[in-house]
Amino acid sequence: MMAKLLKNREILLVVAIVALVALIALRFPAFVTPASFARVYNDTSILIILALGQMAVILTRCIDLSMAANLALSGMVAAMLNTAFPGLPIPLVILVAMALGCLLGMINGTLVWKLNIPPIVVTLGTLTIYRGLIFLLTDGKWINAHEMSDAFKALPRLGLAGVPVLSWLSLLMIALMFLVMSRTPLGRAFYAVGGNPHAAVYTGIDVGRTRFFAYCLSGTLAGLSGYLWVSRYAVAYVDIAAGFELDIIAACVIGGISIAGGIGSVAGAVLGALFLGVIKNALPVINISPFAQMAISGTVIIIAVAVNARAEKRKGRVILRKAEAV
């Protein structure tokens, strides 16, 4: 029973997070309070949303390196829209950001689908292009807090039942993604395309189109995150979230999503992101130099890959009857 439980990646990850929190609690008991957890969750919300999108893409054996650049561009456009038309209702601004994110994702998806260019090359290219576009759009100028309308900045911070909207939004996205992944043909197609693209064709699944939709999804979520990021930190400029794409992928890897496609779950992506979030938030609290954070997350990634690879390792065929009994 125990062995079977330990085989489950998600449970293993929960155990690891609990152990980590316990370790932190030894040095800083105040970390283990509902308020503190709520804060860590809120702080990790954007990473969670992004990891969900990346998960869909990785499941189909692709990768999206352009998510952070997409976030920055969509966020910048949202901010520009807000400064140009302060009266525009915020939900509309969010919709525009998501639509733009989706469009950028569609560009990735189309290049992967229609031209068969390897995903890593496509998104490596669009990563620089999207970020460059922000510069062209703004001449590199920042949009600062005072230029944004109060409503624009207030939304993610607004408390609903004592929890900020930002957290609510990420919970909503988790629920939606869970529904998409488990209860819709598209969600199941993600698994099929990544698990066995050759077989997926025979099942009547269009591999390219499924990948395209995965990119649309990751793009839309990046667009949403773009607004959230910009409004939360109340600033938009070319370099926001630079290098964050690797954090997103790291969250997925830690969450047990196989880079080879076909394996992974919503719970895994969320837990992987939370694991990174706990580390990020705990280090300053327990007085470990923030400079150690990078080395720690690197080590965690390597351990996570090793553990997951062990779980995935195919055993040879059991042919001897007596061996089978064991």
Next chain:
Amino acid sequence: MTDAHLSPRNIPDRLQGRGARILKSWESLLLVVAIAIFLGNSLASPYFLDPWNLSDATFNFTEKAMIAFAMALVIISGEIDLSVASIIALASTAMGYAVQLGVDTPALVAIGLGVGLICGMVNGLLITGLGLPSIVVTIGTMSLFRGLSFIVLGDQAFTGYPESFAWFGQGYFWWVFSFEFTLFVLLAVIYGVLLHKTNFGRAVYAIGNNQTAALFSGVRVARVKFILFLLTGLMAGLASICLTSRLGSTRPSIALGWELEVVTMVVLGGVNILGGSGTIPGVVLAALIMGMVTFGFGLLNVPGIVMSIFIGLLLISVIALPILWQRARRRLAH
């Protein structure tokens, strides 16, 4: 699939002559692009065609290109190493630390190369020893190696490198030919021979095309891959020496983001990111193109990020255009 009609027992070695093969190759496309950019630059700025300026411009790509050569082999073998920039940081940190202890130049070089090798070994062991996917392992070691630099240095910097150490990044071999550029040419030749003229290079291609079949054919897959990661580590160490010498100081943020630029250079050079094909001349041309684009745009005071858009577009379009072209031709033929 209809090969039955072909006459048996008289199979020619090659169907096309050497000239036709070269003309049709990716490298000739790149060469045309490179020449176009060279001409464009000469027209756009009066400062471009100046030996010293061109010499200065080589510093834009030489260090990255050194790593790109080794990276090309890694990618041809079907793997990837995203930790190279972090190896530069760690090697530079180690050298900086040694300087504080009063170590002299030859020992510094040894330390730089040694740390590079050790980092490559760590990657190699994790990937070939434990059989983990290289893209994830090196994302992990990328954070780990640079993280170690941050732990050592934090907000500090190491400076005070000996005068003689400056030669690697700032010295000239002969006239306008800097040490770095000379090294770049030398390494291009060495890697070209290694990949295209040796059994080892053939093994790299075989592994990239079909790892299992290569193993069954007696290729020592794990050993070859291990050596490849050692080589990228070593090259990152070498690049670290050059860059550190050029900057004269070490910060943990040194060479941040270079891994993607190196991969871009390799892919632009025609190396298939999925492994199995690619050439060193292609990578050399890609390095020159990227260097010239950076420099040309710099002369016009165009911000670096605009040139990165150009590189990004170039990366996608050089792959997409031939595909689109072929499709268009097929449609016309119908």
Next chain:
Amino acid sequence: MKPAITLEGISKSFPGVRALSDVSLALYPGSVTALIGENGAGKSTLVKILTGIYQPDAGVIRLADVETAFPTALAAARAGVTAIHQETVLFDELSVAENIFLGHAPRNRFGFIDWKKLNADAAALLHRAGADFDPTIRLRDLGIAKKHLVAIARALSVDARVVIMDEPTAALSHKEIHELYALIERLKADGKAILFISHKFDEIFRIADRYTVFRDGTMVGEGLIVDVSQDDLVRMMVGRAVGSVYPKKEVAIGEPVLTVSGYRHPTEFEDINFELRRGEILGFYGLVGAGRSEFMQSLIGITRPSAGAVKLDGQVLVIRSPAEAIRAGIVYVPEERGRQGAIIGMPIFQNVTLPSLSHTSRSGFLKLANEFALAREYTSRLDLRAASLDQDVGTLSGGNQQKVVIAKWLATRPKVIILDEPTKGIDIGSKAAVHAFMSELAAEGLSVIMVSSEIPEIMGMSDRVIVMREGRIAGRFGRAELTAEKLVRAAAGIETQSNGRAA
């Protein structure tokens, strides 16, 4: 009787290749039609057109007299055409039930997948296919035979009118093949039209009602099975009469070359002892999954045995990798040509010289002239058909790829060559070439181990046969005492032995 589906005048071309030209086919309800033809005759293309993966360039598909088209795989499935493929095309990470219903899962009124109904329906279908296991378990936890049953249940799930079986017995054991026959009888009784593709004539004569023969992309004959003989079919397939299929030469057997003693592995095999003599062809017979390939792969160092010793020419050898095996003179031509044998993407000559590079090169540097010479020598001995030696191996037909793969290992000038299913999935013409060459090699004094699941091949080519069952040696026979019945008894185990007929 009206056909369930008819194809008329179907043509399909690919760049440079005319795969099908003006082909017609009719499948009748409650009847099994065997589709016969050499590899490259166009069978796979036809299956792909029937299942909506390819679109024909010309011709019509009629479903019960109504002209139709299958623009996608889904459209074909909706029209009741379903296929069970050669390789199990399933998804390891998904549950059994999902594998059955992927692409047409039952939905609830909100449009979401209804898991409860999905699992219940799956259990019912599995029951119909003669398998009663939990549909919620993940596919990766099942054995190959059970996976096949899942594939069949999937075929049943679409309420098929037409069921295509593309070499369905290739991966099955003797017992499972008989279960499959029973299932086919049931499908026939249900009135399904079945298209059965196979290379095995005994199988065809056992279950098919009708036949259609393809050659070079055209239909060359069709009719009722009862009206033809095996020889007729072979003649139609190859367009000429085939004489002696097994050109085994009598060779003087020499001294022992390879001695294996006490080889064992924790889960795959144990107690493997035998010796191989000079000039001998030693057949290894057994059902698929009997541990033959696993043992052979441990012999060349792909996996490590937990105990055991090998002597080559009286010298004890420790082999830790294929490289060492090749250096010692033992080579293995693997079963999976596409995955383990040919290196698609590299030219023919580079494929051939890969294991021999240490001979063709000088101090680690390539010598292209030597490589071409070596490649030319061995490919011409094997009668390879290709445009040039720098052609990509992937552009060759399966049979010619296999010749390149065999040439590759022969070029190392081995003492012992292990051929694992050397003629699996290749056309009759190439088969004969491989067999002739094998015989020639033995005559030259090479020792050959031939792993095969085809009884005629084993009986036709071997000097001696070792039968393996469940990882152990289950019988040894000399050429003189060899009968098909003995082989099958030993391979299947006495207690499960049926009537002794070869499968």
Next chain:
Amino acid sequence: MKILKSLMVTAAVAVALMANAAHAENKKIALVVKALGIGFFEAANKGAQEAAKELGDVEVIYTGPTSTTAEGQIEVINSLIAQKVDAIAVSANDTDALVPALKKAMDRGIKVISWDSGVAKEGRLMHLNPSSSPLIGNMIIKLAADNLPEGGDVAVLSASATATNQNTWIAEMKKVQGNYKGINVVTTVYGDDLADKSYRETQGLIQSYPNLKAIIAPTSVGIVAAAQAVTDAGKIGQINVTGLGLPSEMAGHVKSGASKSFAIWNPIDLGYSATMIAYDLIGGAEAKPGAELKMGRMGTVKLDDNNEGAMADPFVYDASNVEDFAKIF
């Protein structure tokens, strides 16, 4: 071959579009900043353009990398050397790393000065401090102390750990810490001049030091992010954010009370002065200890033993005046 042709045309057109005719007779002064797009430097550019207009025969090239890296600045400097500019005035991302490149510039006859954030002595002719470092160090802690009559815990949020000017000011601040009774500087954290990182670091400070009374952020990016984080944590009134910031960016936070006051020198004047000094050097003035260099309407600057000079005192902004200045920079 059509692709090749179109590629060639595209490349040529792209490059040609970027080209604009330079007036050869003008003196070219390059204003190299830490990164493009930062409000502070945009304002400095305004000042530089003003100086150029005043001087008449000067063309100011405003440039810099897109993110605050030394390597990016070196590439920019290399291309400026190639363009044979007459002077480079740089605000450095790294004290030491730029030295070799700047030395090369000086070898080729280019006058190099640093301003705002300096480079090591051997890499420039002179350095223009916006204000004297001791004054700034004193100013930032005084701003915190003025609002804390009973004393209390104070934390510093700096920019990147490698920023020369930040480190100098903090060091100067610590020297005079003893003058402010009860003020206890608990830690220094680094936001790398990234808004999000600064925000998160501030959150960490609020968590770790429950008795924190003030945050000193001597960086225009950090002070805004810190004020935002304090606002979000609901700590307005408990924690006062102060330091160095731009009135336009800080006006809202002063109004909300997150920041009671902050200081800054006028970046327009700084850019103006740097350009004027560079022009003076091109004209033949020599930068040596004790020399006085002309800064147009700002008067002159006198160099100390390190060839450094200070422009003016920082100016304090609070609720009474911030709105007026927010319109200017």
